[in-house]
Amino acid sequence: AQKVTQAQTEISVVEKEDVTLDCVYETRDTTYYLFWYKQPPSGELVFLIRRNSFDEQNEISGRYSWNFQKSTSSFNFTITASQVVDSAVYFCALSEASNFGNEKLTFGTGTRLTIIP
Amino acid sequence: DSGVTQTPKHLITATGQRVTLRCSPRSGDLSVYWYQQSLDQGLQFLIQYYNGEERAKGNILERFSAQQFPDLHSELNLSSLELGDSALYFCASSEQGYTIYFGEGSWLTVV
Numbered sequence A: 001a002q003k004v005t006q007a008q009t010e011i012s013v014v015e016k017e018d019v020t021l022d023c024v025y026e027t028r029d030t031t032y033y034l035f036w037y038k039q040p041p042s043g044e045l046v047f048l049i050r051r052n053s054f055d056e057q058n059e060i061s062g063r064y065s066w067n068f069q070k071s072t073s074s075f076n077f078t079i080t081a082s083q084v085v086d087s088a089v090y091f092c093a094l095s096e097a098s099n100f101g102n103e104k105l106t107f108g109t110g111t112r113l114t115i116i117p
Numbered sequence B: 001d002s003g004v005t006q007t008p009k010h011l012i013t014a015t016g017q018r019v020t021l022r023c024s025p026r027s028g029d030l031s032v033y034w035y036q037q038s039l040d041q042g043l044q045f046l047i048q049y050y051n052g053e054e055r056a057k058g059n060i061l062e063r064f065s066a067q068q069f070p071d072l073h074s075e076l077n078l079s080s081l082e083l084g085d086s087a088l089y090f091c092a093s094s095e096q097g098y099t100i101y102f103g104e105g106s107w108l109t110v111v
Helices: none
Strands: A004-005 A008-013 A019-021 A024-026 A032-039 A046-052 A059-061 A062-070 A076-081 A090-095 A104-105 A111-116 B005-007 B010-013 B021-024 B031-038 B044-049 B053-057 B062-068 B074-078 B087-094 B106-110
Touching: A004 A076, A004 A090, A008 A019, A008 B074, A019 A111, A024 A076, A024 A111, A032 A076, A046 A059, A046 A076, A046 A104, A062 A104, A076 A090, A090 B044, A104 B044, B021 B087, B044 B062, B044 B074, B074 B087
Parallel strands: A008 A111, B010 B106
Antiparallel strands: A004 A024, A019 A076, A032 A046, A032 A090, A059 A062, A062 A076, A090 A104, A090 A111, B005 B021, B021 B074, B031 B044, B031 B087, B044 B053, B062 B074, B087 B106
């Protein structure tokens, strides 16, 4: 069975600080996908990134970066120079790719990030 | 804007009633998913349809049912509602094997 663990329930940082959100996953599959979603106070789930298990290159998108380490089954998310608009709940999720067409997501419990102005 | 449209955005209903949530997937996406987000259960996968056929089932109660129509829109029917069914219900869609995009959700309050 798949499992995603986000051990940090809540994080508060002062604006402009860097912050890293941790994500650890468990799966028996060799092929899988990892995701991060953002849920702002308005409630919608916003897609941030999708990474497949064969691509361990780190990715950077503006102030966001992701560190995928298969050896430790982790897919951590760093926000550099945080801003108040980054305040949200962030979810890490895992999708199996072993059965093509069955891409249901297993979510972690989320990390509530508060950026203090 | 993800391109996934859900209606209604908010719904308040009484226990024992039945409601229908509607979802229009992104143009071209054949897969539709339904998820429930509640305070105690977190984000839970309910059910997936692909091109009109049920593809995968999660923790969906027997009081709940869904379908995907020929035009690919989907409906989630919730019946005999209980207080514990109050939650945010998400629809999502994807092109097979690719990123899953979520709608803005339907807030259901059962009183």
